[in-house]
C-alpha cells in the first residue's frame with residue numbers, strides 16, 4: 588500500500604502560482620489520496636502574500652466545489668496556514684497550520700522568509716548583527732505558535748534557516764543555536780501536535796535539507812515527536828517533492844510512523860505505507 592498526502596498547498600488566492608483546480612488536478616494525476624489546501628491567513632500589516640478577506644470566501648467556495656468533484660477519488664480538505672500574528676478566525680477551516688512568518692521587534696513586524704537581503708538587514712538593524720539574538724526572538728515566538736493559532740500541526744519549524752544553507756551566515760551546530768531550537772521544540776512537544784517536514788525550500792533550490800533540519804529531526808525522533816510529510820506547494824509540480832528521500836531519512840533516524848489528516852482527524856500510519 589502506498590499513500591500520498593500533502594496538507595500544505597497554496598493557490599493563486601494567496602501567493603501560489605496555480606489555481607485550486609489546477610493544484611487538485613496535479614495532485615490527482617500524481618496519485619495523491621489526500622490533499623489539504625492551506626491558503627495564507629490574512630495579516631493586516633502585510634497583504635502582499637496572504638488571502639484578502641474577499642479571497643478567503645471565494646477560496647472556501649472553490650475548495651468546496653473541488654471536494655464534490657473529487658469525492659470518492661481524493662479527499663480534499665480546506666485548511667488555512669495561520670500566521671502567528673494573524674487575527675482572523677479559523678473555525679470554518681478543516682485544519683490549521685500554525686506558522687511563524689514574522690518576528691516582532693521594537694513594535695515592528697519583520698518577515699523571516701521574504702528575502703536574504705531583508706533577513707540580513709533585520710539581524711543587523713534589529714539585533715545588532717547578533718544571529719543568536721535573532722534566533723532567540725524567532726524561537727520564542729515559534730514555541731507559542733500552537734497556543735496562539737490553535738494549530739493542528741506546526742509549519743516550517745526552523746524557517747529562519749531559509750537563507751543559511753551550509754551555515755552561510757551562522758553556525759547551526761553551535762550550542763547556543765541548538766539550545767534555542769530544542770527549547771522551542773520541547774515546548775511544542777507538550778502540545779502533542781505533529782511537526783511538518785517541509786520540503787518547500789528544497790524545491791526552490793535554497794536548501795538541501797527540509798525544515799526541521801536533519802539535526803533537529805534526529806532529536807525530535809528521540810523525543811517521540813509526531814511528524815508528517817509536507818511539500819509547501821506553490822505549484823503542482825512541487826507536490827510531494829523529495830518525499831521518497833525524506834521517507835528514507837526518517838527510516839534511518841528511527842521513525843516508525845507518520846501522521847495523516849483524515850475526515851476523522853489525525854491518524855497514525857506506518858512510515859512504510861507513505862509515499
Ligand SMILES: [Zn+2]
Nearest residue numbers: 668686742743
Ligand atoms: Zn509558511
Ligand SMILES: [Zn+2]
Nearest residue numbers: 595597668819
Ligand atoms: Zn506555506
